[in-house]
Amino acid sequence: MKRLVLLGASGSIGLQTIDVVIRHPDEFEIVALSVGRNIDALEEILSKVKVKAVCVQEGNELLRLQSKYTDIEFLSGDEGLKTLALRDDYDMLVNALVGFVGFVPTYEAICSNHDVALANKESLVVGGELIEKALAEHKVNLYPIDSEHSAIFQALQGNRKEEVKNLWITASGGAFRNKKREELVDVTVEDALAHPNWAMGAKITIDSASMMNKGFEVIEAHYLFSMPYDQIKVLMHKESVIHSMVEYVDGSVIAQLGNPDMRLPIQYALTYPERKELDLPRLNLAEIGSLHFEDADVRRFPLLALAYASGKRGGNLPAVMNAINDVANQAFRERKISFLDIEDMIIRGVNRVPFKKVTCLEDLLEANAWGVEYAQRYIVEKGGK
Amino acid sequence: MKRLVLLGASGSIGLQTIDVVIRHPDEFEIVALSVGRNIDALEEILSKVKVKAVCVQEGNELLRLQSKYTDIEFLSGDEGLKTLALRDDYDMLVNALVGFVGFVPTYEAICSNHDVALANKESLVVGGELIEKALAEHKVNLYPIDSEHSAIFQALQGNRKEEVKNLWITASGGAFRNKKREELVDVTVEDALAHPNWAMGAKITIDSASMMNKGFEVIEAHYLFSMPYDQIKVLMHKESVIHSMVEYVDGSVIAQLGNPDMRLPIQYALTYPERKELDLPRLNLAEIGSLHFEDADVRRFPLLALAYASGKRGGNLPAVMNAINDVANQAFRERKISFLDIEDMIIRGVNRVPFKKVTCLEDLLEANAWGVEYAQRYIVEKGGK
Numbered sequence: 001m002k003r004l005v006l007l008g009a010s011g012s013i014g015l016q017t018i019d020v021v022i023r024h025p026d027e028f029e030i031v032a033l034s035v036g037r038n039i040d041a042l043e044e045i046l047s048k049v050k051v052k053a054v055c056v057q058e059g060n061e062l063l064r065l066q067s068k069y070t071d072i073e074f075l076s077g078d079e080g081l082k083t084l085a086l087r088d089d090y091d092m093l094v095n096a097l098v099g100f101v102g103f104v105p106t107y108e109a110i111c112s113n114h115d116v117a118l119a120n121k122e123s124l125v126v127g128g129e130l131i132e133k134a135l136a137e138h139k140v141n142l143y144p145i146d147s148e149h150s151a152i153f154q155a156l157q158g159n160r161k162e163e164v165k166n167l168w169i170t171a172s173g174g175a176f177r178n179k180k181r182e183e184l185v186d187v188t189v190e191d192a193l194a195h196p197n198w199a200m201g202a203k204i205t206i207d208s209a210s211m212m213n214k215g216f217e218v219i220e221a222h223y224l225f226s227m228p229y230d231q232i233k234v235l236m237h238k239e240s241v242i243h244s245m246v247e248y249v250d251g252s253v254i255a256q257l258g259n260p261d262m263r264l265p266i267q268y269a270l271t272y273p274e275r276k277e278l279d280l281p282r283l284n285l286a287e288i289g290s291l292h293f294e295d296a297d298v299r300r301f302p303l304l305a306l307a308y309a310s311g312k313r314g315g316n317l318p319a320v321m322n323a324i325n326d327v328a329n330q331a332f333r334e335r336k337i338s339f340l341d342i343e344d345m346i347i348r349g350v351n352r353v354p355f356k357k358v359t360c361l362e363d364l365l366e367a368n369a370w371g372v373e374y375a376q377r378y379i380v381e382k383g384g385k
Numbered sequence: 386m387k388r389l390v391l392l393g394a395s396g397s398i399g400l401q402t403i404d405v406v407i408r409h410p411d412e413f414e415i416v417a418l419s420v421g422r423n424i425d426a427l428e429e430i431l432s433k434v435k436v437k438a439v440c441v442q443e444g445n446e447l448l449r450l451q452s453k454y455t456d457i458e459f460l461s462g463d464e465g466l467k468t469l470a471l472r473d474d475y476d477m478l479v480n481a482l483v484g485f486v487g488f489v490p491t492y493e494a495i496c497s498n499h500d501v502a503l504a505n506k507e508s509l510v511v512g513g514e515l516i517e518k519a520l521a522e523h524k525v526n527l528y529p530i531d532s533e534h535s536a537i538f539q540a541l542q543g544n545r546k547e548e549v550k551n552l553w554i555t556a557s558g559g560a561f562r563n564k565k566r567e568e569l570v571d572v573t574v575e576d577a578l579a580h581p582n583w584a585m586g587a588k589i590t591i592d593s594a595s596m597m598n599k600g601f602e603v604i605e606a607h608y609l610f611s612m613p614y615d616q617i618k619v620l621m622h623k624e625s626v627i628h629s630m631v632e633y634v635d636g637s638v639i640a641q642l643g644n645p646d647m648r649l650p651i652q653y654a655l656t657y658p659e660r661k662e663l664d665l666p667r668l669n670l671a672e673i674g675s676l677h678f679e680d681a682d683v684r685r686f687p688l689l690a691l692a693y694a695s696g697k698r699g700g701n702l703p704a705v706m707n708a709i710n711d712v713a714n715q716a717f718r719e720r721k722i723s724f725l726d727i728e729d730m731i732i733r734g735v736n737r738v739p740f741k742k743v744t745c746l747e748d749l750l751e752a753n754a755w756g757v758e759y760a761q762r763y764i765v766e767k768g769g770k
Contacts, residue, residue, distance in 0.1 A: 156543075159543075160660075251643055257639075258637050277634045283638050
């Protein structure tokens with residue numbers, strides 16, 4: 001029985017993780033979980049799984065919840081997330097939080113000798129260097145849940161790292177892949193949320209449309225697989241059937257394919273190194289008929305180019321990039337800025353911030369604060385126009 | 386240093402094996418080799434690699450060769466092939482022979498405790514049951530060189546056999562994949578030899594056009610991977626870029642991709658479990674643009690259906706099927722019969738032969754002789770019309 005702590009339980013990945021757990025009652029148990037503000041979703045979850053502790057984002061409902069669920073311990077806020085990550089009665093943290101808030105639980109789980117299954121890519125984008133160091137000091141494993149990184153992880157099995165020539169991350173191109181840059185001026189939130197292949201949370205769907213998400217995945221791959229940026233390539237593949245690939249020194253390419261259903265990479269992270277039955281519709285390539293590929297044009301997707309540059313330089317740049325994106329993504333969803341403002345503010349911000357090395361959590365918090373402040377000022381000035 | 390015996394050195398796979406060996410002079414050494422009747426090719430090969438022993442098909446040039454190459458031991462015929470397989474100064478037999486003649490060397494190499502890299506699929510088609518038994522008794526490995534089986538072998542690495550749901554063998558469909566059955570009546574040898582993707586030997590190119598080759602590959606996969614026939618599927622894929630795939634119980638599909646160049650699977654069989662650099666043009670999916678897939682229509686390809694049925698029933702049927710195909714393939718190339726006669730004679734023959742179990746080499750020889758005789762009679766009768 002593998003005991004899990006699940007952070008971000010009411011989000012898209014969180015709910016799918018619960019589905020995988022419920023499908024395998026003899027394999028997995030959720031010891032503790034967190035949700036954000038969605039208390040209705042929490043109560044729905046608690047009707048399905050029996051847990052010892054719950055963290056919610058804000059404290060105002062704590063008393064009511066505590067009196068209703070007397071055998072559950074309730075916590076709140078970022079401190080509550082950290083407390084869950086530091087528990088000693090579980091085997092693996094499943095981090096399905098969205099944004100910078102995911103970093104501390106990932107880091108603390110590793111430092112307290114727990115395996116981590118990571119859907120929160122921001123953990124590695126903002127704090128990859130710190131997590132790399134922590135992984136080297138603690139004998140734990142970091143498993144990817146992102147479909148692309150799970151594909152690469154699967155395609156690496158049975159091969160040696162020094163035999164890898166390139167990692168190929170596939171990219172659907174998101175909602176706007178068929179639009180030219182000049183056609184992006186007037187796109188709406190609804191347009192951006194219409195991802196052609198995947199049903200995902202709102203934040204990551206917008207990140208897909210801007211290709212910031214693909215940029216994050218490049219940085220994530222760099223840290224997950226200890227691979228230089230020059231050996232991480234992006235390939236446009238509009239069907240999202242080949243989830244990613246590994247090219248080896250002999251010219252052989254190993255790819256992982258599947259229907260776009262996150263329960264597959266979630267379950268693989270949970271069952272690794274084994275595979276278990278998962279009763280979902282199976283991939284039917286004859287029905288799909290054809291798969292298409294194109295080079296990724298970095299002029300068309302400047303945030304992808306920025307992610308490579310920020311990742312290579314390192315230090316505070318990826319954390320600043322992520323912080324501005326967090327704010328910009330939300331501001332776009334709240335209709336305060338336009339779609340092209342997202343990339344404009346990120347690029348300007350990353351080019352303006354003074355470079356600093358990151359050696360501890362405080363450095364990250366500082367970088368994040370700089371990015372948030374910069375982004376908020378940008379939005380205010382934009383609104384003033 | 387891995388010491389090889391290479392059978393069928395002057396054929397397509399043989400010459401590509403020599404190319405791989407020459408590219409890695411510190412890794413591989415050819416101890417002994419065989420060719421058929423092409424003595425010019427042999428002399429060309431001997432100018433490049435230094436061997437201890439050579440087997441040629443016929444004895445008439447033995448004296449001349451022996452007096453020219455005094456430090457090489459010369460042998461001839463099937464007995465010579467067997468003698469090479471039984472040598473004790475090598476590590477791996479590379480069997481690139483074409484047809485039934487490949488069986489005995491494969492079998493004898495296994496029984497004398499040698500690993501085998503197998504391009505001669507007929508070894509497993511005709512004698513799969515005997516080879517399975519021999520492999521169980523001797524602790525040696527059988528590595529596939531066929532591109533499809535190498536792909537499956539690669540896609541199985543790092544996974545457990547009981548987690549496999551289906552093997553997916555891809556099929557280009559050969560030279561006539563765009564023709565309907567009624568359009569096959571008048572096709573010529575030249576038409577059949579024009580394989581759209583692969584440059585291969587003449588026999589296998591004809592077998593590809595008739596899909597007998599794909600049927601053989603199904604049987605080969607059954608024995609190589611101990612997989613029931615119901616879990617071996619054929620998928621039409623005209624670009625021959627995805628060389629084959631493994632579908633797992635969780636719905637994940639692992640595929641191996643590459644340019645159609647046999648040096649890659651040859652080298653993987655030789656270097657396994659490692660990979661070594663191979664300086665060939667690399668796969669460029671963006672340049673290829675798209676990959677296509679279709680269900681395999683067994684009514685269009687009756688020899689594929691026959692191979693499944695013969696394989697499932699087992700006994701002498703696959704050996705009879707192979708023997709008739711060997712003769713039919715050659716008769717078609719010699720313009721004695723039409724393309725559709727190939728499948729007509731194979732289907733009639735396999736339906737007519739009395740079923741027998743195969744428990745020893747003599748049973749195989751008998752089945753082979755029955756098939757050859759049946760096929761020769763068919764051709765004579767056909768010619769008499």
